[in-house]
Amino acid sequence: MDNRNEIKELLDLAVSLGYRLMTCGAEISRTEEAVTRLLAAYGVPGDVFAIPSCLIVTICPEGEEPMTRMRRIGPHGTDVDGIERYYALARQLCAEVPPPEEAHARLREVKNHPVRYRTAALYGGYFLAASAFAVFFGGTLSDGFLAGICGVLTGAFLRMMTRWKVNSFFQTITASFFIGAVSQTLTRFGVIRYADAAAIGALMLLVPGMLMTDSMRDIIYGDTLSGINKLVQVFLTTAALLLGTGVALRLSYLAWDSTSVGVSLDVPYPWWIQTAATALASGGYCILFNIHIPGIFICMAGGGLGWGVSLLAGHFGAPVLLCYFLAAAAISLYAEIMARIRKFPAFSYLVIALLPLVPGAGVYYTVEYLLQGERAMSVEQGMRTAAMAGVLAVGMLMVSSLFRMAGVAGQMKKQKKRDRAGDGENG
Helix, strand or coil, X not given: CCCHHHHHHHHHHHHHHHHHHXXXXXXXXXXXXHHHHHHHHCCCCEEEEEECCEEEEEECCCCCCCEEEEEECCCCCCCHHHHHHHHHHHHHHXXXXXXXXXXXXXXXXXXXXXXXXXHXXXXXXXXXXXXXXXXXXXXXXXXXXHHHHHHHHHHHHHHHHHHCCCCHHHHHHHHHHHHHHHHHHHHHCCCCCCHHHHHHXXXXXXXXXXXXXXXXXXXXXXXXXXXXXXXXXXXXXXXXXXXXXXXXXXXXXHHCXXXXXXXXXXXXXXXXXXXXXXXXXXXXXXXXXXXXXXXXXXXXXXXXXXXXXXXXXXXXXXXXXXXXXXXXXXXXXXXXHHHHHHCCCCHHHHHHHHHHHCCHHHHHHXXXXXXXXXXXXXXXXXXXXXXXXXXXXXXXXXXXXXXXXXXXXXXXXXXXXXXXXXXXXHC
């Protein structure tokens, strides 16, 4: 590019594309890779640096002074359909290399025509995820239904607090307090049979499972600053869950003059009911994270696959942590294969399928043991919960790293072939 105005337009295009990816919840490494490839396709060298709250792009035109643009990234949710659409656009632009003006028009087209679920469907997602998780954790069908109602009310509350621009820490405290208090109260009056299953089902909507896996992925991939930033958010969210749930349980125990209200189901459901519950919970999260058909069925199958692998490993005597490791590795392998078939980021299928394995129940039982005065059990449960989260991250990243290494090796092989072909023409 020789025209300086075109170079500026290209820089604006790169920043806008990266900004859209990040506000949809794309991975840091994925965003940096997409923007870097876009600049390389236009023949302009540049550098990209991103953290969860900021995107910086610098280009270095030949014979010109470097130009830099920075864009702040505000609070946002996760829009997987948006990630897929913007990433698909990035691939198209790299392949076709249209003029920057035309590329901007395509970007505006994607931005102005989002594909999103209606409000009623979103509440259906809250209900499905919470009710399926309640059954998965041992509750009865009526427990699952009431957990779903709590999930809908929680979703409505979170949406209202977001519109009022209330910070996420306070949202999590108040929402977890509401879930804990309602589940314990309904159990006290015989409406709910298993308070812990119903509460955990709804609390899973608040557990930062996606942020947890993202933080571990960033740290292991070398994006340490981004990973630590997200890890701090995970700790704050977990602390808010502990505080809100703990206060609700303590007040309930004092009100009902009891040290425990409701116990988990002693006899677990058959494997096919557990697997079906994880698949349905994944389907609920697909709606909340704006995934559409056929992605919904792919994610549901991945969620069922993960828990099925965990149960199978446990049947052959594997310890719990190994079961979770194998399940995470199986889900990661499945997601990488699906991503290559559909030409979409593996992120779209990986995180949703992993959510049923996130140890949300561990947070609840850590608080319950502590309130009952069983400090040793509380510490043990907390350490087990942290270990499960770490094992999930390791299993996921081991497979994705192998695929990334294979991809780099393939690119190097193609580059060598191009170099040999060029040497042959020159000779």
